[in-house]
Amino acid sequence: MFESLSEKLSGILDSLTRRGALSEDDVNAALREVRRALLEADVALEVVRSFTDKVRSRAVGAEVIRSVTPGQMVVKIVHDELVAMLGAEGETLDLEAVPPVPVLMVGLQGSGKTTTTAKIARRLSERNKRKVLLASLDTRRPAAMEQLAVLGEQVGVATLPIVPGQSAVQIARRAMEAARFGGYDVVMLDTAGRVTIDEELMEEVAQVKAATNPHEVLLVADALTGQDAVNTARAFDSKVGVTGIVLTRMDGDGRGGAALSMRGVTGKPIKLVGTGEKIDALEEFHPQRVANRILGMGDIVSLVEKA
């Protein structure tokens, strides 16, 4: 991808502008290729559009440094703009509140909520020495509660005892109560997966939020998501007010455009990324790395930086 994008940009630009400032026509020609590359990386169309607008306004008239080609110059501007749009380094979970601090996990079916819940719990208990309670509010998926219980045992974190027949809101209340009684620092509330057009279930998660007043509402989303990422991010954000995003399956070979899409439409930071099925496969988000991945480049940036 690096090869093809930079080659294409070189092909288009380098014959036109050998020196001086980038003209609007030069930039537009380049941006057509950039647009294509972003779409192939699954960046949502509307985000691609606002992104290319930003790049255009930065690139037109930019002086081309003598030692790089105009194509490389544009790629560098694109890269920097991507990093800026993906957000700052080091955004992480905010647990600065009166304990027990509720953390609510939401997302589509199969996105990785339960696994991520356990991963975060492990990190909080091992690294931050917090006393964590896990609760599954998933009353629907077969063996969802057992799944969280098994994971809790694996990471040495307590799970709320399973009481059959309770609603998600009832379980959430019980979890908060148990956490208060038990002197827990953090309560992780895992929820059932839901499609955003399921009004009943979206209302359920809104009620859970109202009942627990979570300090963090984390949207867990699959990094392999396509154009639908914007719908998902918007719908969850408007219904429950997302505070951060966790992107799972970053260990895949997807380009990860969902990161830019979700960040772009919600403005919410990507706080963590999942990089495997294993319980320790949770990492900080590095905008730089994801930007390189989306465009499939890297060398060119350092090339221009050194120039």
Added chain:
Amino acid sequence: SRTSSSIGTGITDLFVRRKLDAAALEDLEDILIQADLGVDTTDRIIKAVSAGRYDKEISADEVKQVLAREVETTLTPVAQPLIIDASHKPFVILMIGVNGAGKTTTIGKLAQKFRAEGRSVMLAAGDTFRAAAIEQLKVWGERTGATVVARPQGSDAAGLAFDALKEAKERGVDVLMIDTAGRLQNKAGLMAELEKIVRVVKKFDAGAPHAALLVLDATTGQNAVNQVEIFARTAGVTGLVMTKLDGTARGGILVSIAAKSGLPVHFIGVGESVDDLEPFSARDFARAIAGLPEEH
């Protein structure tokens, strides 16, 4: 199919009465991109739509019809039912795909369908890795009246598959479905493990698995193309199932996959319940993508 019709709404807005000029085509292109058709497939369809119509006035409905026809043409050859050849006893189905795509749930839905057809069904809990994956499959077994063969978590999946085959044969079961752990196609170790499962199954019955179904999540973007390519190479995929078409995702990537791989598409998943499985219809899917109303 219940694929969202917002594409259709988009087109209706665009082509009330409008010249099919470059700007109109660009708008149309946007709509297809947003359905995950991908850049190349979108380009191809846009070309077909504009051929002979460029710069002419065209109605919204006409655009939709042309679009649906184009998509349907690509999908028709792959819309094929899953045929259970009763001469194989058991008929072995291997269920594979990336994590969380819907493999286990689809097994449950298929079990229901086969049971309703009067077949005996056995399920092999081949996901020996994920927490409570075995329990999840057991619930589906109870729901559908299918026998479940399992070993403790952490056991060798290929060994479990072999045991299940043996037991299914002894009991004269009609259909054996083998669940597997989710795996990303770029993980060499996990793909080798899948290869081993296939090898062991073949050792038992050279013709098995009689179907290797790759489950694709409709919300997946361009990566689904890679998934198909690599799973096909590793496990000899014989057909596809696309899940989660009840959400806002439109599954447009299937159009690219159909064009590239030609693999049959058997079913779509439209919910989490046991009955939320429909046979794949090229016409319905194409009409849904183009925003035309369902036909009955």
